Amino acid sequence: MSSVILASASTDLARRVRLASGDNLFVLTPEQVPTGPAQLLGLSNGTGPVQAVMLDVTGDGSQDSSLGLAERFKEQFPHVAVLLVTDKPAELGLPALRAGVRDLIEPELPINELRWVIRRAIETSAAGMGGSAANDPDPVGRVITVASPKGGVGKTTLATNLAVGLAHQSPQGTVLVDLDIQFGDVAAALDLDPAYTLADVVHGSGLRDVTALKTLLTKHRTGLHVLSGVKSPVEADDITAQHVATIIGLLKSEFRYVVIDTAPGMGSHTLAALDHTTDLVLVASLDVPSVRGLRKELQLLDELELPPATRHIAVNMVDRSGGLSLADVEATIERKVDFAIPRSPKVIASTNRGRPLLEDQARDKISRDLEQLVGRFSPIAVRKSTLSWTSRHRGAAS
Ligand SMILES: Nc1ncnc2c1ncn2[C@@H]1O[C@H](COP(=O)(O)OP(=O)(O)O)[C@@H](O)[C@H]1O
Ligand SMILES: [Mg+2]
Known part of the structure; x- marks a missing residue:
């Protein structure tokens, strides 16, 4: 015992x-x-x-x-x-x-x-x-960047669900950064009203050390820490790629999981994040422009000399209505799709409520599909025993 x-x-x-x-x-x-x-x-x-x-x-x-x-x-x-x-x-x-x-x-x-x-x-x-930054075989945090060439394909949906799912495993060890700096909606997706944003980080002492930076994070009800995008798009001009690199570098020294939501495309902020990224989740929706964009992005990534990151391909909003199949996607991008997430009205409702589906750890199909993504990064997320343990105790616990 x-x-x-x-x-x-x-x-x-x-x-x-x-x-x-x-x-x-x-x-x-x-x-x-x-x-x-x-x-x-x-x-x-x-x-x-x-x-x-x-x-x-x-x-x-x-x-x-x-x-x-x-x-x-x-x-x-x-x-x-x-x-x-x-x-x-x-x-x-x-x-x-x-x-x-x-x-x-x-x-x-x-x-x-x-x-x-x-x-x-x-x-x-x-x-x-060993469990600590000091004697962990992987001494710094895992940096997971969610990106796509196009907007509206589900980056924010996947990033927020992933972050909340990881926060269930590591409540104090997970941070989500909204790098869709101008038009980010992570705060809305999590129903947060952040006191500080990236603008406060670059104008204050947040770049000096991780302790100062941590005081500018917003705490979500799951324990997840959040660094929000700016409140007005004009403030975004002040935030440079170098700022982003410094911020991610500090966060990964402190947090086990740094999840980054990005703006569409490969802008300078996203590229700065890619320099620290251990895992890149590339998202496309199941339509021809999005899949073509994904193929181009994969080619671009091959050309750029970036530090190696494990790539994970997620196809979102999968349904039969458009006539495109996952096999078509795989043929176009010449590699396999790692995650297929169905189109579901539950996702739209959760966005509108500001409550990611994985916050509730429900056992429905769409939640289980999203959980697969979490399981890729967290060793204990998808083990059945752990999940049943969690759900068994959730109601009685608090
Ligand atoms: N699997 C899905 N099924 C149905 N709607 C989805 C799905 N994934 C995302 N959405 C919806 O699509 C919209 C855009 O998603 P979002 O995550 O904001 O995309 P992005 O960050 O790539 O611009 C949101 O309203 C979201 O609720
Ligand atoms: Mg988004």
């Missing part, structure tokens, strides 16, 4: 962690925490092998000793996931990740999100991923 150790003086947090972790929980106060990992693990003897240690540093001065302890865990017991509970995530983010902390948890995090964070931390640590 697995177990979790929580060092906190808060009985409320202990109650929520107990409900969230579901396994054996051993609670002690921060003063009782020994300096060595072995002693700490020894204290909980009898509750089964410890998989996660949560150190609550909210509102007290124990953060240095806790980071020191996390560091020793990283060296001596890398399979144990260390999590930090803090009300200052922006301040502690970087030192914590360097110390090998798997994730930061806000003290008020609801039970269902706590469950995700703990589970995710345990899975990645147990899988030998």
